[in-house]
Amino acid sequence: MLVELKVNGKKRKVEIDCEEYLVDTLRKLGNLSVKRGCDTGCCGLCSIWIDKKPVLSCAMLTVRALNKEITTIEGIEKEASEFARILVSEGAEQCGFCSPGFIMTVIAMKEELENPTEEEIKHYLTGNLCRCTGYMGQLRAIKTYLGVK
Known part of the structure; x- marks a missing residue:
């Protein structure tokens, strides 16, 4: 159809x-x-x-x-590029296969949650798997992107 x-x-x-x-x-x-x-x-x-x-x-x-x-x-190249630069600066980029889905989720989180805790960030990202990292670099990058300590 x-x-x-x-x-x-x-x-x-x-x-x-x-x-x-x-x-x-x-x-x-x-x-x-x-x-x-x-x-x-x-x-x-x-x-x-x-x-x-x-x-x-x-x-x-x-x-x-x-x-x-x-x-x-x-459709969100500007926002995606901004977060991708932060991923690189935090040493969190890897093979990139999971990056588009991960980045989409992180940007949505920025729009939905205000000043999330580390636990809220982890919960929001449940289901976004990366086989290359231990997630610590990604978590640092997310906190930097969100302006969270």
């Missing part, structure tokens, strides 16, 4: 199957930052925003995103 989606502020028409997951549709549209990882909603690689809230696109059918605002990291 032919549907119209609003992705990163632009209306896009795309042919989908009725049971197609949003991760596949977004990749089909060229949003290659959205990655398929675990297919169980546990790794965070496919994290995007629907109406400015983080969502796992591997767990959402495309038809459920109709008439909603979809944002991928390609």
Whole structure:
């Protein structure tokens, strides 16, 4: 079926199957930052925003995103670049495979939580897995980005 989606502020028409997951549709549209990882909603690689809230696109059918605002990291380049610079300065960058989903979640956290505690940060990030780090550098970078001590 032919549907119209609003992705990163632009209306896009795309042919989908009725049971197609949003991760596949977004990749089909060229949003290659959205990655398929675990297919169980546990790794965070496919994290995007629907109406400015983080969502796992591997767990959402495309038809459920109709008439909603979809944002991928390609749609928030300025904010993503700002946080990525902080990741690098804190020595927290690694292979980068998980970075887009992780960055989407961190930026959403900045919009949602005011002055979060370390425990609140960790809880918010539950489900964003990185196989390269021990998370301490990432936690330092997040605290710096959020202006939290």
